[in-house]
Amino acid sequence: xxxxxxNGNTTxxxxxxxxxxxxxxxxxxxxxxxxxxxxxxxxxxxxLQNIESIPPDQWDQKMLKEIQENPDCKEFVSSEDALxxxxxxxxx
Ligand SMILES: [Zn+2]
Numbered sequence: 001x002x003x004x005x006x007n008g009n010t011t012x013x014x015x016x017x018x019x020x021x022x023x024x025x026x027x028x029x030x031x032x033x034x035x036x037x038x039x040x041x042x043x044x045x046x047x048l049q050n051i052e053s054i055p056p057d058q059w060d061q062k063m064l065k066e067i068q069e070n071p072d073c074k075e076f077v078s079s080e081d082a083l084x085x086x087x088x089x090x091x092x
Contacts, residue, residue, distance in 0.1 A: 001033060001042070008037025015041055020087050043082050 010033040033042045
């Protein structure tokens with residue numbers, strides 16, 4: 001795919017993120033596409049759906065329900081937006 005921001009080429013890579021699980025913080029590696037030009041990362045919606053190791057809180061369940069009701073696995077979202085939605089923090 002092309003970068004949404006600068007239309008540059010993207011390559012498959014992984015990013016490390018920190019998940020907040022109540023009072024615990026876990027580091028996970030998520031596959032993503034990274035723009036070679038501006039460095040923006042994109043995460044597949046399916047990848048987000050597969051992050052199930054976290055016991056979802058009420059807010060997470062609402063989000064998961066929305067994903068299930070709108071299965072748009074082909075759509076890539078900005079990792080910044082996606083992680084904000086998930087309550088994840090980039091650990092770079
Ligand atoms: Zn770019």
